[in-house]
Amino acid sequence: MSLPRIAVDAMGGDEGVRVMIEGAALARRRHDRFKFLLVGDETRIKAALEDHPNMRGASEILHAPEIVSGDEKPTQALRRARKTSMGMAIDAVKRGEAGAAVSAGNTGALMAMAKLSLRTMPGIDRPALAALMPTLGETDMVMLDLGANTECDARNLVQFAVMGAAYARIASNLAEPRVRLLNIGTEETKGTGALREASDTLRAAQNQLAFSFGGFTEADKINRGETDVVVTDGFSGNIALKAVEGAARFVTDLLKEAFQSSLRSKIGFLVSRPATELLKHHLDPNNHNGAVFLGLNGVVVKSHGSANAKGVANAVAVAARLLEEDLIERITADLAESGLAAKTRSRRTSVGAEEA
Amino acid sequence: MSLPRIAVDAMGGDEGVRVMIEGAALARRRHDRFKFLLVGDETRIKAALEDHPNMRGASEILHAPEIVSGDEKPTQALRRARKTSMGMAIDAVKRGEAGAAVSAGNTGALMAMAKLSLRTMPGIDRPALAALMPTLGETDMVMLDLGANTECDARNLVQFAVMGAAYARIASNLAEPRVRLLNIGTEETKGTGALREASDTLRAAQNQLAFSFGGFTEADKINRGETDVVVTDGFSGNIALKAVEGAARFVTDLLKEAFQSSLRSKIGFLVSRPATELLKHHLDPNNHNGAVFLGLNGVVVKSHGSANAKGVANAVAVAARLLEEDLIERITADLAESGLAAKTRSRRTSVGAEEA
Numbered sequence: 198m199s200l201p202r203i204a205v206d207a208m209g210g211d212e213g214v215r216v217m218i219e220g221a222a223l224a225r226r227r228h229d230r231f232k233f234l235l236v237g238d239e240t241r242i243k244a245a246l247e248d249h250p251n252m253r254g255a256s257e258i259l260h261a262p263e264i265v266s267g268d269e270k271p272t273q274a275l276r277r278a279r280k281t282s283m284g285m286a287i288d289a290v291k292r293g294e295a296g297a298a299v300s301a302g303n304t305g306a307l308m309a310m311a312k313l314s315l316r317t318m319p320g321i322d323r324p325a326l327a328a329l330m331p332t333l334g335e336t337d338m339v340m341l342d343l344g345a346n347t348e349c350d351a352r353n354l355v356q357f358a359v360m361g362a363a364y365a366r367i368a369s370n371l372a373e374p375r376v377r378l379l380n381i382g383t384e385e386t387k388g389t390g391a392l393r394e395a396s397d398t399l400r401a402a403q404n405q406l407a408f409s410f411g412g413f414t415e416a417d418k419i420n421r422g423e424t425d426v427v428v429t430d431g432f433s434g435n436i437a438l439k440a441v442e443g444a445a446r447f448v449t450d451l452l453k454e455a456f457q458s459s460l461r462s463k464i465g466f467l468v469s470r471p472a473t474e475l476l477k478h479h480l481d482p483n484n485h486n487g488a489v490f491l492g493l494n495g496v497v498v499k500s501h502g503s504a505n506a507k508g509v510a511n512a513v514a515v516a517a518r519l520l521e522e523d524l525i526e527r528i529t530a531d532l533a534e535s536g537l538a539a540k541t542r543s544r545r546t547s548v549g550a551e552e553a
Numbered sequence: 554m555s556l557p558r559i560a561v562d563a564m565g566g567d568e569g570v571r572v573m574i575e576g577a578a579l580a581r582r583r584h585d586r587f588k589f590l591l592v593g594d595e596t597r598i599k600a601a602l603e604d605h606p607n608m609r610g611a612s613e614i615l616h617a618p619e620i621v622s623g624d625e626k627p628t629q630a631l632r633r634a635r636k637t638s639m640g641m642a643i644d645a646v647k648r649g650e651a652g653a654a655v656s657a658g659n660t661g662a663l664m665a666m667a668k669l670s671l672r673t674m675p676g677i678d679r680p681a682l683a684a685l686m687p688t689l690g691e692t693d694m695v696m697l698d699l700g701a702n703t704e705c706d707a708r709n710l711v712q713f714a715v716m717g718a719a720y721a722r723i724a725s726n727l728a729e730p731r732v733r734l735l736n737i738g739t740e741e742t743k744g745t746g747a748l749r750e751a752s753d754t755l756r757a758a759q760n761q762l763a764f765s766f767g768g769f770t771e772a773d774k775i776n777r778g779e780t781d782v783v784v785t786d787g788f789s790g791n792i793a794l795k796a797v798e799g800a801a802r803f804v805t806d807l808l809k810e811a812f813q814s815s816l817r818s819k820i821g822f823l824v825s826r827p828a829t830e831l832l833k834h835h836l837d838p839n840n841h842n843g844a845v846f847l848g849l850n851g852v853v854v855k856s857h858g859s860a861n862a863k864g865v866a867n868a869v870a871v872a873a874r875l876l877e878e879d880l881i882e883r884i885t886a887d888l889a890e891s892g893l894a895a896k897t898r899s900r901r902t903s904v905g906a907e908e909a
Contacts, residue, residue, distance in 0.1 A: 270742075333806060344737055347745055381700055381791040386626075389703060389788065416792045417799030432745065435737040436772045436789050440796035441803075443773030448804040450689060451835055455828035462828035469821020472811035479807055 200230050201296025202257075203516050204286040207237035207245075208264045209302025210509075211502050214241045217301065220500075220509020221256070222249035224517075227510065229255075231517060234295045237261050237282040261285045265306045267502065274306035275313065283307060287314045290495040297496035297516040299487075301509065304499055308345055308490065315495040318525060320538030323349075324492035325357045326431070326499070327364055329485050329515075330441070334422020336369040342431040343438050343488060349430035351394035354378065356539065358399060359531050360491040361426040362408035367522040368515070373409050374425035379433060380413035387413060391430075398537070407531045416440070445480055483508030487515035491528070496520055556586050557652025558613075559872050560642040563593035563601075564620045565658025566865075567858050570597045573657065576856075576865020577612070578605035580873075583866065585611075587873060590651045593617050593638040617641045621662045623858065630662035631669065639663060643670045646851040653852035653872040655843075657865065660855055664701055664846065671851040674881060676894030679705075680848035681713045682787070682855070683720055685841050685871075686797070690778020692725040698787040699794050699844060705786035707750035710734065712895065714755060715887050716847040717782040718764035723878040724871070729765050730781035735789060736769035743769060747786075754893070763887045772796070801836055839864030843871035847884070852876055 207217045214237065225231045233256040235242050242258050261282035265274045278284030283302050289295040291314050300307050308326070317324055327341035341361045346353060358376050365374035378396055380388040385396065392413070399410040411424065416437050419427050429437065452473075456466040466473065478484065482501060486508035490497040496519045500512035532538040563573045570593065581587045589612040591598050598614050617638035621630045634640030639658050645651040647670050656663050664682070673680055683697035697717045702709060714732050721730035734752055736744040741752065748769070755766040767780065772793050775783050785793065808829075812822040822829065834840065838857060842864035846853040852875045856868035888894040 331803075333803065347737070379792065381703070381788055381795075416795035417802070419796075420799055420803045432737055433789055433792050436735065436793050437796045439737075439772035440775070440793045441800040443776055444797040444800035445804050446773070447687075447689065447776045447797075448801050448832070448836065451832050452808070452828075455832050456825060458828060462825045465821050465823075465825020465828060467821075468824055469812060469818045472808075472814060472818035472821060476804070476807050476811045480804065 200232070200517060201520055202232035202234050203513055204234040204236055204289040204295035204298040205513070206282045206286040206298065206300035206302055207235045207242050208261070208282040209300045209502070210500065210504065214238070214245045216504070216506055217509055218242065218245035218249060218252070219506035220504070221513055222252050223506050223510035224513035225251055225255055228514065228517065231255065231513065233257070234259055234286070234289055236286040236289065259285060259289065265303050267303050269303055269306060271303070271305040271309035274303065275309050278310050278314070284310050284314070287311050287497065290497070291315055296520045297498060299498045299500055299512050299516050301500035301502055301504060304344070307497065307499055311490055311493055311495070311497045315493040315497070318492055318494050318528065320529065320532040321356050321360070321492040322539045323353050324490050325360060326488050327361055327491050328438070328488040329368060330420065331479060331485060332420045332422040336371065336425065337485065338419065338425050338427060339365045339368065340419070340427040340429070340434060340438065341491065342429065342434050344431045344435040345490070346431040348432065349391060351391045351398060352539065354391060354395035354428055354430070355398050355537050356492070358408070358410070358426065358428045359535060359537060360528050361428055363524060363527045363531050364489065364491060365425045366407070367518060367524060367527070369425060371425055373407070375411050375423070376408045376426040376428060377411045377414035377424045379416060379419070379427050379429035379437065381415065383413045383415065402535050402537055405535045407534065442482070449480065483511065487512035489515065489519065494525065496524060556588070556873060557876055558588035558590050559869060560590040560592055560645040560651035560654040561869070562638045562642040562654065562656035562658055563591045563598050564617070564638040565656045566856065566860065570594070570601045572860070572862055573865055574598065574601035574605060574608070575862035576860070577869055578608050579862050579866035580869035581607055581611055584870065584873065587869065588612065590615055590642070590645055592642040592645065593620070615641060615645065621659050623659055625659055625662060627659070627661040627665035630659065631665050634666050634670070640666050640670070643667055643853065646853070647671055652876045653854060655854045655856055655868050655872050657856035657858055657860060660700070663853065663855055667846055667849055667851070667853045671849040671853070674848055674850050674884065676885065676888040677712050677716070677848040678895045679709050680846050681716060682844050683717055683847050684794070684844040685724060686776065687835060687841060688776045688778040692727065692781065693841065694775065694781050694783060695721045695724065696775070696783045696785070696790060696794065697847065698785065698790050700787045700791040701846070702787040704788065705747060707747045707754060708895065710747060710751035710784055710786070711754050711893050712848070714764070714766070714782065714784045715891060715893060716884050717784055719880060719883045719887050720845060720847060721781045722763070723875060723880060723883070725781060727781055729763070731767050731779070732764045732782040732784060733767045733770035733780045735772060735775070735783050735785035735793065737771065739769045739771065758891050758893055761891045763890065798838070805836065839867065841867070843868035845871065845875065850881065852880060
């Protein structure tokens, strides 16, 4: 099967068209089977394409007259979704004209549009936002939900575990990912009722799961390489993700300051540059760019607003990999085997409720 | 007024008596007005005191026959509180034989015993655990609650704001601390209902507050030096605190690895050692040791279980400072002025409910 093309919202992100097209072109230089539907202002996309001859024959332009702005309320953006580059990229997935959509635009709007257009897949009550994070182990870890659902019940968390494990199996090539629930202690009595119930459900289903469930983990352990999938509600997940980002920047800022504090340390910095470059590479968010909305009838990848071309190329590669490995089919199969599918078929999720 | 003595649970912590006594002695070397009530096994305390002649005349021993273990359930520990070094240190505060208690033992048990013995102060519904964290700014910031209350309503959060600000005014010597609520976005529509309601209440009371309320902040901004007090429920606060600790260790581990990756980087490390030592100093949790239970009729300070003598000395200094500046009186006055005191007088808090 040839790879379905990827719809790219060319207008989203802090840097706009130039970086999005450059990112797509970079992805195609690495994987020449990639094909694109570039959605946005036709004139500007054409201009940006002139720098990238390798995109010729591999991309089609879909003109979109409007753009979703970064600070627009999701409910507002939804009303004019059909005219925006973001909404049109998602609709292309719905109509089968593309296999996946990638956008660096407004996260809340993207989530609302994706939910409304693609709907939640059978067996899943609520979609979740998942991302890869670096660890001290051999592979990255998947964390979800990162902000799609401010509050979650036990069933949501259980479904997130199944979806996150399916993602980790594809993204990190793991046969049996180690899944844990994020909590404030590892004892069974810790945390909220929803967490304890989710833990009980997963333990009871242990033999039917396509992953190994290891109970609770704490936020200081998530990057030790002991867990492949960290499951949490969207509020705590967002807090944990941002706390990690902030702390990593804090330490590197302190380090920079320390290295500039004396002539000796400046010299030391120059000598040890290869070491600090290695660190910089490891911590560069562009190397882990591409968060995925799991649980929809279609693949939607969120690229970070400040991602550079390398970051966009990574987000595109994530989308392609999920298509090639058929993420949605895998989640469906895992849900069926585990007996943990939602009883209702694709409950209509209340769009924008979280963001409004 | 001379400083009331400080009750030290000499038996808690990973290292036990030796480190606790060494920490107290170190605190006294720095501040010779400090006096101590050392609670625990008399024989072992006496033996440990032999190394510290400066404690002579400044400390009394209160023999306690039992010890609370690190993994003991709070409800279990409560039953034999009166015989344990932890429970007896707290009771000494209750009876006025000491001004404050410091323990490095089991956090859940300490919280349960402190609540039951000292009770919640008038105007406060629930006590909270607060700690200082390093920032890129000139002063540390206070974060609370760090795990005393898994779930919180708007009124709890508002009271935490008042208590945290009083703590920051003392600990960081700030006339008007900048207080923010931890959320997953800064827009007024973000987060849970409790957060939005707390924000509305604090905004409405703005003119009566002994601090400046700045709305919401996100977890990646907390250490930038823009906020002096970060208010959150105990679940999110615990997640954020541990995520920061874990990420800081993650980056320093990567750095260590990077510096050992080649001969050149090893040399660079030696040359730049003063710089990395500075970083190490900044990140050493012992320099920020001493979390405080705010909202009780007495000062109780939790020292980290793995703290060294320097860490214990810092925890003791925190307790002394809160006594000298009369934290509880300050919270009472701020609550009265703000009009945000709880209507009920010292509701009896359900002890151990969170931990059981």
